[in-house]
Amino acid sequence: MLIATWNVNSIRARLARAQKWLETHRPDVLCLQELKVQDADFPRAELESLGYRAAVFGQKTYNGVAILTRAEPTSVSKGLGDGEQDPQARLIAVQIAGLEVINVYVPNGAEVGTDKYEYKLRWLEKLRAHLDRHYRPDAPLIVCGDFNIAPEDKDAAQPEQWRDSVLCHELARQGLQNVCAFGLTDLFRKHVMTGGHYSWWDYRMLGFPKNNGLRIDLVLGTPAAAARCKTAWIDRDERKGQQPSDHAPVVVELD
């Protein structure tokens, strides 16, 4: 069973690449972030024609998440469901083949010290509360997506450059650790211990040509999911060529 996560930075701008990627890799589950489209304009038919169902939680212009699956999910839920008003579409979850899959687009946070950064930290706390309320750490569960956090210095090509950024800042890393303390581990790190593996490169300042990347797209799993995880890899080639997303897909294979 292949499960992948990919921040496409607009599904409409990336439709041809997404279609090609699905045809090449045929994942069972593909979690998408930054759709930048409202539900009505999501290219549903173009993706369903490839044999996928689409659970979509869209938003005009910003954010938006979806989960594509080859099989029909047994349940779908959208949002943190904590009763608070939040117009930002950042979480969608499905249950499929007895596995819970939560797809998140964690707020970027702009800069440390801003309201956006406080929103990011609060959102991480609410994600942990959501897990506590609706999920069990002893069941098979995947939480994947664009976390906008590099967990460790070795997840940044130039850690000194990024140390005070919202992607590497101590409080963001603590927020991620608190989410993981629910009972989740980084499945990429089950298989690859070395640094030098990145999932995002800034469009600006020749980020990709210089390989000035960060590993901020993660697949987390409970022990029951981690035990089934056979491989994990980042499709760095997808960042190459004409009109790529600034993120590469991250893939895990589960028994």
Place this chain on the structure above:
DNA sequence: ATGGTTGCTTAGCAA
């Protein structure tokens, strides 16, 4: 400190 690029929307925001 600023700017560099991309996408959506159409001057400015978010990343």
